Amino acid sequence: xxxxxxxxxxxxxxxxxxxxxxxxxxxxxxxxxxxxxxxxxxxxxxxxxxxxxxxxxxxxxxxxxxxxxxxxxxxxxxxxxxxxxxxxxxxxxxxxxxxxxxxxxxxxxxxxxxxxxxxxxxxxxxxxxxxxxxxxxxxxxxxxxxxxxxxxxxxxxxxxxxxxxxxxxxxxxxxxxxxxxxxxxxxxxxxxxxxxxxxxxxxxxxxxxxxxxxxxxxxxxxxxxxxxxxxxxxxxxxxxxxxxxxxxxxxxx
Amino acid sequence: xxxxxxxxxxxxxxxxxxxxxxxxxxxxxxxxxxxxxxxxxxxxxxxxxxxxxxxxxxxxxxxxxxxxxxxxxxxxxxxxxxxxxxxxxxxxxxxxxxxxxxxxxxxxxxxxxxxxxxxxxxxxxxxxxxxxxxxxxxxxxxxxxxxxxxxxxxxxxxxxxxxxxxxxxxxxxxxxxxxxxxxxxxxxxxxxxxxxxxxxxxxxxxxxxxxxxxxxxxxxxxxxxxxxxxxxxxxxxxxxxxxxxxxxxxxxx
Numbered sequence: 001x002x003x004x005x006x007x008x009x010x011x012x013x014x015x016x017x018x019x020x021x022x023x024x025x026x027x028x029x030x031x032x033x034x035x036x037x038x039x040x041x042x043x044x045x046x047x048x049x050x051x052x053x054x055x056x057x058x059x060x061x062x063x064x065x066x067x068x069x070x071x072x073x074x075x076x077x078x079x080x081x082x083x084x085x086x087x088x089x090x091x092x093x094x095x096x097x098x099x100x101x102x103x104x105x106x107x108x109x110x111x112x113x114x115x116x117x118x119x120x121x122x123x124x125x126x127x128x129x130x131x132x133x134x135x136x137x138x139x140x141x142x143x144x145x146x147x148x149x150x151x152x153x154x155x156x157x158x159x160x161x162x163x164x165x166x167x168x169x170x171x172x173x174x175x176x177x178x179x180x181x182x183x184x185x186x187x188x189x190x191x192x193x194x195x196x197x198x199x200x201x202x203x204x205x206x207x208x209x210x211x212x213x214x215x216x217x218x219x220x221x222x223x224x225x226x227x228x229x230x231x232x233x234x235x236x237x238x239x240x241x242x243x244x245x246x247x248x249x250x251x252x253x
Numbered sequence: 254x255x256x257x258x259x260x261x262x263x264x265x266x267x268x269x270x271x272x273x274x275x276x277x278x279x280x281x282x283x284x285x286x287x288x289x290x291x292x293x294x295x296x297x298x299x300x301x302x303x304x305x306x307x308x309x310x311x312x313x314x315x316x317x318x319x320x321x322x323x324x325x326x327x328x329x330x331x332x333x334x335x336x337x338x339x340x341x342x343x344x345x346x347x348x349x350x351x352x353x354x355x356x357x358x359x360x361x362x363x364x365x366x367x368x369x370x371x372x373x374x375x376x377x378x379x380x381x382x383x384x385x386x387x388x389x390x391x392x393x394x395x396x397x398x399x400x401x402x403x404x405x406x407x408x409x410x411x412x413x414x415x416x417x418x419x420x421x422x423x424x425x426x427x428x429x430x431x432x433x434x435x436x437x438x439x440x441x442x443x444x445x446x447x448x449x450x451x452x453x454x455x456x457x458x459x460x461x462x463x464x465x466x467x468x469x470x471x472x473x474x475x476x477x478x479x480x481x482x483x484x485x486x487x488x489x490x491x492x493x494x495x496x497x498x499x500x501x502x503x504x505x506x
Contacts, residue, residue: 012376057377077373087376120330123265123340124310124381124492239377 002066005073006096007032007046007080008243012087013057013235014127020051028052028088032063035083039076040067049102049243050109053195055235057128060091060243062102102245108172109192110242113185113201113233122181129182130201130237136183136208138176143214144207145174145185147221148200154193155224157203159232162194167224169193176204183208188242195232203230255319258326259349260285260299260333261496265340266310266488267380273304281305281341285316288336292329293320302355302496303362306448308488310381313344313496315355355498359443361425363495366438366454366486375434382435383454383490389436389461391429396467397460398427398438400474401453407446408477410456412485415447420477422446429457436461441495448485456483 009028017025021033029048036044049062071079076093084090114129116122121131148171155167171189178184185204187197203220206212212230220228262281270278274286282301289297302315324332329346337343367382369375374384401424408420424442431437438457440450456473459465465483473481 010373010376012379059375059377081373086374086379089373089376091373120263120334120342120344121339122312123263123342124312126265126339128377 002068002098003073004064004066004096004098004100005076006094006100006102007063007065007077007090008092009061009063010059010089010091011057011061012127013052013055015087016054018052018054018056019048019061028058028061029063031084031088032065035080036065036067039079039083040069040071042067047102049107050240052238052240053235056238056240057236058240061240062243062245064096064100064102066098106190106246108188108190108242108244108246109240110186110188111192111197112239112241113187113197114237114239115183115185115201115205115233117181117183125182127236128239130234132205134205134209136205137210138178138183138208140210140214141176141183141185141204141208144204144212144217145176147215147217148174148187152221153224154196154221156220156226156229157196157199158193158226159195159199160226167193169196174200186241198232198235198238199226199229201233201237205233206230255321255351256326257317257319257349257351257353258329259347259353259355260316260318260330260343261345262314262316263312263342263344264310264314265380266305266308268340269307271305271307271309272301272314281311281314282316284337284341285318285333288333289318289320292332292336293322293324295320300355302360303493305491305493306488309491309493310489311493314493315496315498317349317353317355319351359499361441361443361495361497361499362445362493363439363441364445364450365492365494366440366450367490367492368436368438368454368458368486370434370436380489381492383487385458387458387462389458390463391431391436391461393463393467394429394436394438394457394461397457397465397470398429400468400470401427401440405474406477407449407474409473409479409482410449410452411446411479412448412452413479420446422449427453439494451485451488451491452479452482454486454490458486459483 019028021029032046046063046065073095077090116129151170173188175186272281274282285299299316299318326348330343369382404423426441428439
C-alpha cells in the first residue's frame with residue numbers, strides 16, 4: 001500500500017534552474033524524481049513546498065511523495081543520499097498523513113539574504129552572497145525592515161510577471177544583522193510572493209545606501225506597484241533556512 | 254624601465270589544479286600569467302608566494318612580477334580583475350623593491366582549516382569545509398594543538414613525497430575555535446611543509462574523536478615519520494587567510 005513520505009532537502013542551487021521540474025534543465029525536483037524513481041523502482045513525482053528560483057539555495061526545503069516501499073521512512077534519507085549529486089542532500093525523511101500537501105498547509109518559512117561588503121569581492125563567497133562596494137547603514141535598514149512586519153499587501157514587492165491571486169501576506173519578522181563583513185537580512189513569514197524576499201533585500205540595500213528613507217517603505221507598500229520598490233537582489237544571496245509546518249492549525253481549503 | 258609589482262590574490266581553488274603553473278591544467282598562476290600578459294601586452298611570469306594545492310583556497314596569497322607599464326601600481330588590481338575569471342580576485346597591487354622575492358623573505362602565514370559537524374553534509378559548505386559525522390572534543394584538540402607551537406622538526410607532518418631539505422619550521426600559534434556547527438583550526442607560522450596544515454588538521458581531528466591523546470602529539474613530533482601522524486585532511490577545508498611579510502627582518506640567503 002502506498003504511503004506518503006516527507007523529505008527535508010538541502011541544496012546548493014548554483015547548478016540548477018530552480019526547484020521546479022522543467023524538461024531538459026537540471027532542477028532539484030528533477031533530481032529528486034530521478035533518484036527516487038531509481039531507488040524505489042517505480043515512477044515517483046515529488047510535490048515541493050517552496051519552488052525556489054535558479055541559483056537560490058536551501059537548508060531545509062520540503063518535498064513529499066507517495067510510494068509503496070519496505071524501506072523504513074527514516075532510512076530513505078540515507079538511501080537517497082547515495083544516489084543524489086553531492087550538491088543535494090536529504091537531511092531527514094519521515095512518513096506523513098496521506099492528505100498532507102506541503103503547499104496547502106500553514107507554515108512558517110524563513111529566508112536569509114546575505115550581502116558581503118568590501119573593496120573587492122571574496123571569490124569563496126561569490127556563489128552564496130551578494131557583493132557590494134557600498135557602505136550600508138544598518139540602523140536605517142533595521143528601521144525600514146520594521147515597516148514590513150505584519151499583514152500587508154506586498155504587491156510592490158512581487159515580480160510583475162507573477163500570477164498570484166492575492167498579494168496579501170503576513171511577515172512575522174525581518175531582522176538585519178552584521179556578521180563580520182556580511183550583512184544578513186532574515187525574513188520570516190507565512191508565505192512569500194514571487195521574488196518577494198529578493199525585492200525586499202534590494203529595497204533594504206537602497207535604504208542602507210541612503211537612496212531611500214526608512215519610512216518611505218510605508219509608501220512603497222501603499223503604492224501596490226512593483227516600480228515603487230527597489231531592484232531584485234541577485235539569487236545567489238538567498239537561502240531558505242527554516243521551514244516549519246503548523247500541523248495543529250487547519251489546512252487551507 | 255621594468256618595475257616589480259606585488260599582487261594580493263584571493264581565489265576559490267575548487268576549479269584549479271593548485272597555484273603553480275602546469276601545462277594544460279587550469280592553475281591560479283596560469284590565469285595570472287595569461288591575464289597579465291594580455292593586459293600589459295608583454296609576456297609576464299609571476300612568482301608566487303605560497304604554492305597552494307589543488308582545491309585549496311586563499312584570501313591573500315601573493316604574487317610578484319616585473320613589467321614596464323604606465324598603469325599606476327594601485328590601478329593594476331582593478332584592470333586585472335576585469336580580465337580574470339570571477340573565482341580569482343586581486344585585492345591589492347603595489348610596487349615593491351626590484352630584489353623582493355616572496356619566497357626568500359621572512360613572512361608570517363596563517364591558514365584556517367574548517368570542519369563542519371552534523372548528521373548530514375551541508376551542500377553550500379561542501380567546497381569550503383571538511384564534513385564530519387563525528388563529535389569532536391574541542392578541549393582535547395586545543396590541548397593537542399599547544400604541543401605544535403614553537404620551533405620543531407615537523408617531518409612527521411610532511412607529505413612523504415616532499416623534497417624539503419630541512420623539515421624544521423616555527424609555528425607561532427595553533428587555535429581551535431567553534432563557530433556554530435563549524436570547528437576552525439587556525440595555524441600561524443613562518444612557513445609550512447608540503448601538506449603540513451592538512452596533516453595537522455587530520456591529526457587534531459583524530460584527537461577530537463578520542464582516537465589519539467593530546468599529549469601523544471609530543472611523540473608524533475619526535476618520531477620524524479609521516480606514519481606517526483594522522484591522515485591528510487581534504488584540501489577543500491583549507492584556506493590561506495593571512496600573509497604578512499616581515500620587511501624589516503633580513504631576507505634569507
